[in-house]
Amino acid sequence: MAEEKKLFKVKIDNISVEVEPGTTILNAARQIGGDIVPPAMCYYSKLKGSGGKCRTCLVKVSKGSDADPRPMPKLVASCRTTVMDGMEVANITSPEVLEARKGVVEFLLLNHPLDCPVCDQAGECHLQDLSYEHGADSTRYEFKRRTFDKVDIGDKIQLHMTRCILCYRCVFTADQLTEKREHGVLGRGEAAEIGTYIQQSLDNNFIGNVIDVCPVGALTDKTFRFKNRVWFLKPVDAHRECNDPKCCGKVALWMRGDEVFRVTARKDKYGEVEEWICDTCRFDKKEVKDWVIEGPRKIERQSVISQGHYVGVNKPKETLVEVLDGRQPKLLLDIHNISEVNKPNIDLSQINGPAHSDDFNK
Amino acid sequence: MGRKLLFDKAHIEGIRYYDVYRANGGYGSAEKALKSMSPDQVLDEVKKSGLRGRGGAGFPTGMKWSFIAKPEGVPRYLVCNADESEPGTFKDRYLMEFLPHLLIEGLLISSYTLGCNSCYIYIRGEYAWIPDILEEAIADAKKNGWLGKNIQGTGFDLEIYVQRGAGAYICGEETALIESLEGKRGNPRIKPPFPAVKGLWDCPTVVNNVETLATVVPILRIGGEEYAKYGTGKSTGTKLISACGNINKPGVYEIEMNISVEEFIYSDEYCGGIANGKRLKACIPGGSSVPILPANLLLKTAKGEPRMMTYESLADGGFATGTMLGSGGFIVLDEDQCIVKNTLTFARFYHHESCGQCSPCREGTGWMKRVLLNIENGKGKMSDIDLLWDIQRKIEGNTICPLGDAAAWPVAAAIRHFRDEFEWHVLHPEEATKRNYGLAHYADPLEIAAPAAV
Amino acid sequence: MFSEEKLNKVKEIIARYPAGKQKSALIPVLHLAQEVSGGWLSSETMDYVASLLQITPIEVYEVATFYSMFNLQPVGQYVFEVCQTGPCMLRGSDNIIDYIKKKLDIGVGQTTKDGLFTLKTVECLGACGYAPMMQLGKHYREHLTPEKVDAIIEECRSKAN
Ligand SMILES: Cc1cc2nc3c(=O)[nH]c(=O)nc-3n(C[C@H](O)[C@H](O)[C@H](O)COP(=O)(O)O)c2cc1C
Ligand code: SF4
Ligand code: SF4
Ligand code: FES
Ligand code: FES
Numbered sequence: 001m002a003e004e005k006k007l008f009k010v011k012i013d014n015i016s017v018e019v020e021p022g023t024t025i026l027n028a029a030r031q032i033g034g035d036i037v038p039p040a041m042c043y044y045s046k047l048k049g050s051g052g053k054c055r056t057c058l059v060k061v062s063k064g065s066d067a068d069p070r071p072m073p074k075l076v077a078s079c080r081t082t083v084m085d086g087m088e089v090a091n092i093t094s095p096e097v098l099e100a101r102k103g104v105v106e107f108l109l110l111n112h113p114l115d116c117p118v119c120d121q122a123g124e125c126h127l128q129d130l131s132y133e134h135g136a137d138s139t140r141y142e143f144k145r146r147t148f149d150k151v152d153i154g155d156k157i158q159l160h161m162t163r164c165i166l167c168y169r170c171v172f173t174a175d176q177l178t179e180k181r182e183h184g185v186l187g188r189g190e191a192a193e194i195g196t197y198i199q200q201s202l203d204n205n206f207i208g209n210v211i212d213v214c215p216v217g218a219l220t221d222k223t224f225r226f227k228n229r230v231w232f233l234k235p236v237d238a239h240r241e242c243n244d245p246k247c248c249g250k251v252a253l254w255m256r257g258d259e260v261f262r263v264t265a266r267k268d269k270y271g272e273v274e275e276w277i278c279d280t281c282r283f284d285k286k287e288v289k290d291w292v293i294e295g296p297r298k299i300e301r302q303s304v305i306s307q308g309h310y311v312g313v314n315k316p317k318e319t320l321v322e323v324l325d326g327r328q329p330k331l332l333l334d335i336h337n338i339s340e341v342n343k344p345n346i347d348l349s350q351i352n353g354p355a356h357s358d359d360f361n362k
Numbered sequence: 363m364g365r366k367l368l369f370d371k372a373h374i375e376g377i378r379y380y381d382v383y384r385a386n387g388g389y390g391s392a393e394k395a396l397k398s399m400s401p402d403q404v405l406d407e408v409k410k411s412g413l414r415g416r417g418g419a420g421f422p423t424g425m426k427w428s429f430i431a432k433p434e435g436v437p438r439y440l441v442c443n444a445d446e447s448e449p450g451t452f453k454d455r456y457l458m459e460f461l462p463h464l465l466i467e468g469l470l471i472s473s474y475t476l477g478c479n480s481c482y483i484y485i486r487g488e489y490a491w492i493p494d495i496l497e498e499a500i501a502d503a504k505k506n507g508w509l510g511k512n513i514q515g516t517g518f519d520l521e522i523y524v525q526r527g528a529g530a531y532i533c534g535e536e537t538a539l540i541e542s543l544e545g546k547r548g549n550p551r552i553k554p555p556f557p558a559v560k561g562l563w564d565c566p567t568v569v570n571n572v573e574t575l576a577t578v579v580p581i582l583r584i585g586g587e588e589y590a591k592y593g594t595g596k597s598t599g600t601k602l603i604s605a606c607g608n609i610n611k612p613g614v615y616e617i618e619m620n621i622s623v624e625e626f627i628y629s630d631e632y633c634g635g636i637a638n639g640k641r642l643k644a645c646i647p648g649g650s651s652v653p654i655l656p657a658n659l660l661l662k663t664a665k666g667e668p669r670m671m672t673y674e675s676l677a678d679g680g681f682a683t684g685t686m687l688g689s690g691g692f693i694v695l696d697e698d699q700c701i702v703k704n705t706l707t708f709a710r711f712y713h714h715e716s717c718g719q720c721s722p723c724r725e726g727t728g729w730m731k732r733v734l735l736n737i738e739n740g741k742g743k744m745s746d747i748d749l750l751w752d753i754q755r756k757i758e759g760n761t762i763c764p765l766g767d768a769a770a771w772p773v774a775a776a777i778r779h780f781r782d783e784f785e786w787h788v789l790h791p792e793e794a795t796k797r798n799y800g801l802a803h804y805a806d807p808l809e810i811a812a813p814a815a816v
Numbered sequence: 817m818f819s820e821e822k823l824n825k826v827k828e829i830i831a832r833y834p835a836g837k838q839k840s841a842l843i844p845v846l847h848l849a850q851e852v853s854g855g856w857l858s859s860e861t862m863d864y865v866a867s868l869l870q871i872t873p874i875e876v877y878e879v880a881t882f883y884s885m886f887n888l889q890p891v892g893q894y895v896f897e898v899c900q901t902g903p904c905m906l907r908g909s910d911n912i913i914d915y916i917k918k919k920l921d922i923g924v925g926q927t928t929k930d931g932l933f934t935l936k937t938v939e940c941l942g943a944c945g946y947a948p949m950m951q952l953g954k955h956y957r958e959h960l961t962p963e964k965v966d967a968i969i970e971e972c973r974s975k976a977n
Contacts (some may be wrong), residue, residue: 001868050844051552052720053719053720053721053762053764054720054721055721055722055760055761055762058760071733074759074760075759075760077552077762080552100756100760103722103756103760104722104756104760106756106758107721107722107724107725107726107756108721108725110729111725131808140749143728143729143732157693164723165721165726166718166719168719180872181872181874182872182874183874184875184878185547185718185878186877186878187713187718187881187882188530188547188716188718188881188882188883188884189713189715189716189717189718189725189727189728190713190718190724190725190728191718191773192717192718192724196874197857197859197873197874197881198873198877207952229666251427267932268583439833446942447940447942448940449901449902449903449939449940449944450902450903450940450944451944452942452943452944452945454847455942455943460948482832486939486942487843487847487883488885488942488951489942490953490955491954491955523832525832525843525844526843526844526847527843527882527883528846528847528883528884528885528886529884529885529886530883531939531940532886542843543840544837544839544840544869545839545840545841545842545843545869545875545879546839546875546878546879547878547879547882548882548883551968563834563837579823604944604945605945606829606903606906606907606944606945607907607944608906608907608949610947612946612947613945614945617841646902650901650902650940658846663901691944692905693902693906693944695906699906703905704905707873707900707901707902707905708901708902710900710901711901711940713974714884714939715939717882741953750846765922765937771892
């Protein structure tokens with residue numbers, strides 16, 4: 001007689017769910033869905049060994065299990081803690097968790113350049129979403145931010161280390177998807193960085209997936225850079241017969257009119273790719289005729305791209321100084337340091353009427 | 363003179379060499395264990411002794427050993443943690459330099475108990491001359507039949523290897539140590555699984571401190587019960603304390619855990635009082651990560667009782683008024699020392715040593731260091747003190763490994779007990795660069811709260 | 817790059833670990849490599865170590881950049897690594913560092929023009945009771961005073977000639 005599989009009963013923010021033994025708290029919460037799902041910046045269900053590092057998914061275990069009801073002494077990383085039968089977890093119902101999460105977001109943003117206006121990832125950046133939902137309104141960090149030069153790793157991928165949150169996802173991706181990992185984490189502590197040590201290009205037919213797993217704009221598609229903002233593009237499901245057996249050939253095309261601006265893997269509502277794609281599909285197939293179009297892609301994730309515009313933003317009616325409690329706005333970044341679009345030699349105030357892209361192409 | 367168990371023969375000329383060590387009863391405990399006791403019987407003695415880990419956390423060693431998984435056909439490993447990098451701590455170095463055979467004998471007994479046939483001593487890379495001493499001692503022990511195959515005809519095999527680190531405090535954390543021993547970056551692992559189940563090369567592994575493993579030798583010599591009669595309550599036996607800072611006689615001392623902090627600092631047997639006739643201002647009794655205490659709270663607990671050199675008494679009052687025995691790195695500050703400066707050096711240390719894996723520690727340690735540097739350099743603001751408090755609070759308990767806590771505690775304790783000195787730095791930036799805050803009221807007798815009426 | 821003798825040493829180190837776990841030899845072998853290459857690790861040296869242990873170069877770079885004892889830039893013949901953590905600071909390590917700076921006319925992290933001396937500040941080396949102190953090569957120099965520093969510098973100069 002087949003043994004009946006015992007499920008574990010877990011309560012997260014007072015909502016009960018039954019899950020298989022071995023399930024993590026995070027995945028149990030994802031089975032429930034909605035607001036009680038902890039944010040995850042480093043965990044990636046398709047990458048073995050990922051998680052535990054960013055600490056955004058911390059939750060409180062108020063009851064360990066039916067067998068041992070004691071609460072856990074510290075907040076735990078929900079992505080790496082497995083459930084026990086009878087466990088009770090508090091996420092958004094715990095002020096302690098929300099406070100700690102706010103702290104983590106502040107730490108993650110500490111050295112982040114906040115260059116969203118010129119970042120390719122803007123609109124689909126998990127850090128942007130996270131700070132919007134959990135962060136404080138302003139920074140208390142008064143020191144110079146850590147900066148790195150951006151580097152090209154190959155002609156298809158650019159690394160903008162200043163934006164990296166060291167989630168290690170791209171390292172796991174290279175380890176698990178490619179034959180020979182060529183990039184990794186160098187240095188220690190605050191000086192740790194993603195790199196190749198000796199500048200070299202990453203070439204492996206699956207390395208492009210690092211772009212999709214990167215939760216921020218640290219690894220970006222050079223074949224797409226600055227061509228367009230994602231929210232002006234329409235994602236379309238498409239597929240092709242790919243002759244690489246490891247590639248599923250199922251992608252999302254990011255289009256405007258008949259033009260394919262970018263090819264990515266298809267992502268689920270947690271921003272994880274559904275199946276990996278190869279670099280040929282990603283970088284070299286930018287014609288509509290390369291693909292069989294299936295239809296518009298539904299973006300489930302609550303984010304700016306889901307609606308084609310920023311959601312939930314209340315435009316303040318007060319002046320900026322009032323909004324900032326009397327503080328004068330600080331110059332957080334000089335756009336010319338970062339942007340290649342806005343040419344510094346063009347003085348906006350000298351232009352007659354509204355600036356037009358032609359003004360920059362002179 | 364306090365009773366000694368580890369250093370009882372340390373004064374004997376040539377004790378670091380096999381012949382002298384053996385002639386003075388060395389390897390007697392190993393002989394007893396291997397020839398007349400089963401591993402379980404040895405484990406029992408260690409349990410009875412009440413020995414607690416000497417690496418900092420004070421976890422009962424016997425209990426830790428009983429957790430090791432014993433799956434069929436999978437090797438088990440014993441790893442000796444000789445990474446010793448906690449500021450203020452230099453006791454293991456002394457043991458390894460002067461009593462290498464005591465450690466090897468301890469490793470032999472422990473490996474026999476745990477059923478390990480390979481044992482690694484992971485020693486911090488900077489102790490570059492010590493591996494030679496250890497390797498010579500290992501070779502001599504092997505020549506005399508205490509290591510290798512079929513030890514003393516008992517059928518038990520053991521090899522001991524020395525592995526050097528290369529400069530990383532974090533590799534003292536047991537899972538980071540294991541990673542390093544596997545030839546990787548010293549990133550602590552996310553637990554569970556614990557090393558007792560999945561450690562070195564995914565095999566069951568026990569990691570113990572040098573002193574812990576050496577102490578197994580006297581335990582077997584006199585018996586667990588007898589050992590437990592040394593010390594006080596749950597702080598059984600003796601403990602090595604490495605004393606440093608502004609005292610007359612810095613060095614490594616073996617104390618029985620039944621003397622007071624006052625005796626330890628002022629008696630000629632130990633530290634010999636504060637150097638240059640100065641007065642005691644503060645002390646960090648267990649290595650840089652434990653809370654600093656002002657003189658008045660150090661010598662007496664908040665209840666007015668004398669504070670003793672035991673795990674319990676030093677921790678009396680929790681973090682509000684107590685501290686920890688930790689690794690036994692006893693750092694003494696005299697009245698001329700600046701708490702802000704001292705805290706800054708610790709913050710700099712933890713910033714330097716963070717592995718960088720998790721965001722609160724990676725980002726928070728550097729932030730604390732920079733804010734402290736501003737205060738120290740006369741650029742601090744009053745709000746910076748609260749900011750520091752808030753940063754440390756957001757690091758503590760939210761990281762992968764305890765280094766985050768270790769970085770947070772010194773900052774928290776310094777602000778808790780010496781806030782007025784921080785404020786003075788902010789209010790008198792000019793003066794603070796020229797002179798120190800001094801002893802102030804930190805040695806004044808404390809008001810003892812009357813016991814609550816019943 | 818390694819002599820026959822060193823290659824045998826590498827073999828001996830690898831033999832300490834179970835079969836297939838030769839990556840464990842990485843840190844000991846990097847120490848060896850640094851010793852025979854003037855006290856620092858170039859990328860060529862690291863690539864050589866990678867090939868010896870049959871691991872990828874990035875695995876070596878990741879480790880070499882993590883541990884503070886590995887120098888990734890050339891250093892002077894004698895490296896003064898002065899401890900500056902609390903217990904040493906309480907015993908005047910700042911004065912020793914200042915003294916060395918003046919005496920050798922270099923800043924922290926710099927090397928003298930003749931390539932003889934490099935000054936580094938380091939964190940606690942486990943000699944807190946014998947402070948102030950520094951590491952010089954394989955050994956510690958403890959209870960430092962300006963006079964002792966003078967003597968050490970002389971000693972190095974005479975050995976170098
Ligand atoms: C950041 C950090 C550094 C540590 N450094 C050391 C060390 O240098 N030596 C040591 O024995 N234990 C150190 N420990 C404690 C070890 O993780 C471990 O608890 C200890 O080796 C266990 O041995 P014991 O039970 O014999 O004390 C450290 C822990 C942490 C979190
Ligand atoms: S580059 Fe992106 S994926 Fe890689 S560690 Fe940084 S944030 Fe994570
Ligand atoms: S707490 Fe610090 S040292 Fe420990 S894992 Fe996190 S970053 Fe590394
Ligand atoms: S998602 Fe759990 S720690 Fe990063
Ligand atoms: S503080 Fe300098 S050796 Fe420990």
